[in-house]
Amino acid sequence: MSFRLKTVLGIALIELTVMAVLIGINQFALGGSAATQLYQRAEATARVFANTVADAVIATDLATLDATIDMAVSSEDLTYLRVRNPSGMVLSQGGVEAALAAPFVRDASFDDARKDHVIDIDLPIEVEGTEFGTIELGLSTRTVEQELAQALYSNILIAVIGMSLVAVFGFCLGTILTQQLRWLRQGALNIARGNLASQIKVKGRDELADTAKCFNYMAQTLARDRGILQDQQDELLAKRARVEVLVGCLRDISQRRHTMEVPDTERPDEIGDMARATVVFQNAMKAVELARQEQQRLISAFDQVEEQVAIFGEDGRVLFLNAAFRSFNTELLELLPDKFTLRSFLETGLKQAAFIGIKDPETWVEEQLRRSHGLPHEIRREPDRILLTVQSYVDGIGTVLSAKDITDLRHSEHQLIHASKLATLGEMATGVAHELNQPLGVIRMASTNCVKRIDKDKADLEYLRSKLIRIGEQTERASQIINHMRIFGRKAEGVNSPFDLRDSLQEISALARTQLHTLDISLTLDLPETPAIVLGEKVIFEQVLLNLISNARDAIEASEARKGKISITSVFAADEGHVIEVRDTGGGIPEGILDKLFDPFFTTKGPGKGTGLGLSISFGTIRDMSGTISASSEEDGACFRLVLPDAGPGLQTLGQPAA
Structure with missing residues (x-):
């Protein structure tokens, strides 16, 4: 649709809207006025007729009523007329039969009357406040309705004539106004076809003329910019060729061709920047390749280790x-x-x-x-x-996990511990023999006396019974000594299990006393009455205790003290765990060797008297039991302190492998 046609249609639409509003207002005003006047006329007619027939109704003069009604309904506008007495009985009526036959319904407004084209009005017949009957009449609305229809027709005819004139004048005005727009359209089409030198006519001094001038200036600017863009395009095509060369270099470098030469690195423009970035990428790829090679060598090295x-x-x-x-x-x-x-x-x-x-x-x-x-x-x-x-x-x-097979090492350690036990038993042989000689001597004497009494026929049952009881007691004493040595000499099984610290401390103390007694060294043991359950290997833990007692014995002998003393004290269920302290009166530990005391093969004993593994193995044993062992010097000797965690009823890993 052209701009001119849009202009004509727009003006016509405006005129149509205005005329429609005017017609509506006119019809509304005319119809309202006519309806009001007709309704008022019906009410006035009813009043006049009521006053006219009042005397006839009072006197019940039906002939007068009939004559009056016949004369009234002769009017063209009055459709029917009816008179009723107070009880509702019709006294007289006249008019159109169809209207008289219909039931009477009073019309409240003109719009209600338009349904049957009759205004139905009723009015009482009153004289000095007394009602003597009712007047019912119907006034025709057709005359008014015809007048309204004629007025609407006239208004529509005037509107059509006005719109036709507006369309003619609008067409002429649109033609004048769109002339400049047609020139603009043609110029735009020329530019769209690539003719940037196209210029259009400029006529007049209005806004369209200004627009035409701007269009001509825009065309000139576009022509100038097009030349600049063409030059830039040529330059970009040349750069594109260099970029393709650099992209090829990047592709070759990504395929690990690191020795190639990168061109254009000396250029000061963005091509030079890209070339220099390519060199950086080349160096980075070289570094990545070196790192990959190092990684491969590292993986090969990891694969070589056991x-x-x-x-x-x-x-x-x-x-x-x-x-x-x-x-x-x-x-x-x-x-x-x-x-x-x-x-x-x-x-x-x-x-x-x-x-x-x-x-x-x-x-x-x-x-x-x-x-x-x-x-x-x-x-x-x-x-x-x-x-x-x-x-x-x-x-x-992330997480690095390493694992080493120490099965053979553990077996060697257990053999070393067992050999150490046997060596300790060998050292204790003299003391054990002395302890065994005492019950054996008592047994020999008791048995000899019994034989002499029997030979002399002087033996009595009570005497023999007492001697046999004594022999049994000494046999039990010797059995306990041998049993302690047997338990201590058994091999480790390599499996952790819960055990009571009190049992180990009592057994080792009893075993050690047999040797210490001959050396004039006392051993005291202070134990709580409550149990102290720990998790570990009891045999190896007892070797730790015996190592500490043996070291204390050697320190006391080296100090040349006349009498020595070793004390074992324990505190169970402390804040840090179960605490065991082994003290001696052997003169203490020099400050310079405290930090080396638990190192493997470190010893202060003379050649042939120590391997330097006792405290090192003890340290590893206590550590594997999740405990700690430490040493310190006191006033007259050394103190070794063991702390072990409790593994009481809440233990969740009973029977767990030695750790």
């Missing part, structure tokens, strides 16, 4: 397994996906019974996952292997 190594990333999934780990865990790895987690590895191992001696699997798994402090921990693997594991967290990498 220790098992596994690395788990920040998300918990495995990143690396060395050859030793894969070889040792071949059966488990076959059941796991490629990117398994440490939790799934442990849980799968428990399901396959690869981990031995675990009483509470869920708790054990959670404890293993929380291990990130780098402390060693022993785990028993099926069938009879012992692994020393270390688990550490490394920022930016």
Whole structure:
């Protein structure tokens, strides 16, 4: 639709709206006025007729009423007329039969009367306040309705004539106004076809003329800018060719062709910047390649070591397994996906019974996952292997798990401990022999006296009974000494179990006294009455106690004291755990060797008198029991302090492998 047609239609629409409003207002005003006047006329007619027939109604003069009604209904506007007495009986009526036959309903307004084109009015006949009847009449509305229809027709005719004139004048005005727009349209089409030199006519001094001038200026500007853009396009095409060369260099560098020469690095523009960035990328790729080679060498190195190594990333999934780990865990790895987690590895191992001696699997798994402090921990693997594991967290990498098979080492340690026990038993042989000679001497004397009495026929039953009782007591004493040595001499089993510290302290004290008594060294033991349950290997722990007592004995002998004293005191269920302190009067420990005391092969004894492994093994034993051992010098001797955690009724890992 053209702009001119839109202008004509717009003006016509405005005129139509205005005429419609005027016609509506005129019809509303005319209809309202005519309806009001007609309704008032009906009421006035009813009053006049009521006054006219009042005397006839009072006198019940029906002839007068009929004559009056016939004369009244002769009027064209009065449709019917009816007179009723107070009881509602019709006294007289006249008019159109159809209207008289219809039931009378008073019309409240002109709009109600338009339904049947008759205004129905009733009015009482009153004389001095007394009602003598009712007048009912119907006044026709057709004349008024015809007048209203004629007025509407006239208004519509005037509106059509006015709109036609407006359309003609609007067409002429639109033609004048759109002339300049047609020129603008043609100029725009020329520019759209690429003719930027196109110029349009400028006529007049109105806004359209100003728009035409702006259009011509815009065309000139576009023509100038088009030339500039063409030059820039040529320049960009040239740069694009250089960029493609640099992209080819990047592609070659990404394929590890690091020795190629990068062009255009001396250019001062963005191509030069890109070339220099390509050189930086080339150097970075060289560094990445070197790092990859170093990583490969590191992986090869990890594969050469006997220790098992596994690395788990920040998300918990495995990143690396060395050859030793894969070889040792071949059966488990076959059941796991490629990117398994440490939790799934442990849980799968428990399901396959690869981990031995675990009483509470869920708790054990959670404890293993929380291990990130780098402390060693022993785990028993099926069938009879012992692994020393270390688990550490490394920022930016994740969890590093290493495991070393120490089965042979543990067996060697147990053999060394057992040999140390046998050596200790050898050292104690003299004292034990002395202790055994006493009950044996008593037994020999008692038995000799019994034989003499029998030979002289002087034996009585009471005498023999007393001697036999004494022989039994001495036999029991010798049996206890031998039993202590037998228990102490048994081999370790390599399995942790709960035991009472009091039993170990009492047994070792009783065993040590047999030797210390011959050396004039006293041993005192202070024990609480309450039990103290710890988790460990009782045989190895007793070797620790005997090592401490033996070291105390040697220190007392070296101090050349006439009488020595060794005391063992214990405090159970303290804040830090169960505390055991072994003190002696051997002169103390020099300050310079306190920090070396628990080092392997360190000893202050002369050649052939010590290996330097006793305190080192003791330190490892107490550490594996999750406890601590420390040494200090006191006024007249040394004090070794052992602290062990309680493993009472709430113990969850009874029977756990030695750790």
